[in-house]
Amino acid sequence: MTKESTVAGQTIVITGASSGIGRGAATRLAGLGANVVVAARRGDVLDDLVSEITAAGGSAVAVPMDVSDPEDVARLAETAIRRFSRIDVWVNNVGIGALGMFWDIPIEAHARVVDVNLKGLIYGAHTALRHFLSEGQGVLVNVGSIDSEIPLAYQASYAASKAAVLSLGRTLNEELRLSGVGDAIAVGTIMPWAVDTPWWDHAANYSGRTARMAAMDDPSIVIDAIVAACTNPKEEQPVGPKARTADISHHLFPDHTERLSAKTADAESKKGAPLPATDGSIHQPTPGGTTVDGGIRERMKREA
Template identity: 75%
Template sequence: MSASHEVSAGTVVVITGATSGLGRGTALALAAQGAHVVIAARRGDVLDDLTEQISAAPGGTAVPVITDVSDPADVARLASVTVKRFGRIDVWIDNVGVGALGLFWDIPIDDHARVIDVNLKGLIYGAHTALTQFRSQGSGTLLNIGSIDSEVPLAYQASYAASKAAVLSLSRSLNEELRLAGEDGIKVGTILPWAVDTPWWTHAANYSGHTPRMAAMDDPQIVIDAIVAACTNPKEQQPVGPKARASNASHHIFPALTERLSAKIAGSEVAKGAPVPHTTGSIYHPMDVGTTVDGGIRERMKHEDTQH
């Protein structure tokens, strides 16, 4: 990564969903550049392990804060701990996202509601808390982690896609309001990845009857690099990688065709998965498994593909 995309040493960054996947990878990358990372998630023991890993390497420092983003009191405490320790917040990364996979009507309504509680309401709590702090200090960058689903709806992920569409709309509205308020020092960016091989798929609730999978998954590193770069150069709508950019462009030009193709791919992928029982995953309670950046989904898919 070029030096122009590196954060300054001592930059204070809050990262939610930091115990696995994109959040964990971003925390490690930013700490290596000398940032102070305040890492938030529900799994306190995993946060402690990540803190030790960061502390043992050259670079910045890590402060763990157990946080359920669907609880506004937790989110407020996360900001309070950060400001008390470092005096400010330079970047806030709203990274937490949970999913419920399957046909919409097969997924219990409570699971749909939980997806909205975490992915949308939790993100609103984070954005409100961050912007309040940014306005008091006159600057700051809010990064919301959306999905290509923010632009292109996807079958078998209806409430997840709806929540991610709302994330992009919220970011756009916030930038409008910041311009109207003359808050030139505050920026809001939204990262839109393609399907990424992280433990998200293992943690998702799943009512599809098959192991979760998606065609041509991206390596998490390209998204981590994009998030790190956006800390200093945020964009309101930033598709990451060739597949996300192509899908985003296609949906603007041929929306109906793009959605039909997207649905066909999703249906085909579900059929290739091995049979598994229904599960709520980690959407209500954390799971012990899935504490790495890479989810191992591509390796599992290779094995499944040999069975067809």
């Protein structure tokens, strides 16, 4: 798990790879010589991604699946092992959101967020760690959020699920230490600030306005963090200056930081353009939004 380690030749599973940071990480890791196993619900989009990677000389295989289905997760692992003999790194990257006041969001949307962001991540972690324990080594990378540390208004169930992701990672690392394999198997949690990806357009939205957040980060810094975590995982890894500052602030001044976070979310939401209530793509995938960058920053400029 050293910084000098390389991902070349490693087999890396990446969920949520059809767009956003998952797609960007898959492309980057394949370019560094890793065998990437890309997973998401949109099989046609994954096929395009695999074609893009192989045309550039990389190695990739696509597995259409839904992380909230444990049988799909098991099939993902089986495909990776059958194709490349082993799994070295598993990146739990899928995350969906439901935006709006908690009571305005249908309970089915909250349940779906938990099914994907928490239960789906647990299925992936369980599958990956059982394989790593049988092999004696491995890295599990869970993509959380700065919301893992700081609750965020208008994203209650998302923030709750991401807080659980961080707690799970901490607990798993302690259990690995107790089992005597903490030096060979590690769990890292990536904690980005708001990132400009298609996530915002894919989210269910009951706020009445288009989704937005102040000072969004470029996806590239999160992709860099995921790539680094594949060989040098950190239990808690806030990504970028804004996330690191928010993390420190919450440890020192929790109530003040939470109120400031809520005021920021509220002020940003009120700047959005009117939007009818939508389930986005949380229940069924939609064709739009297959890029790494979401174009949200450009939209926010137009709204301003």
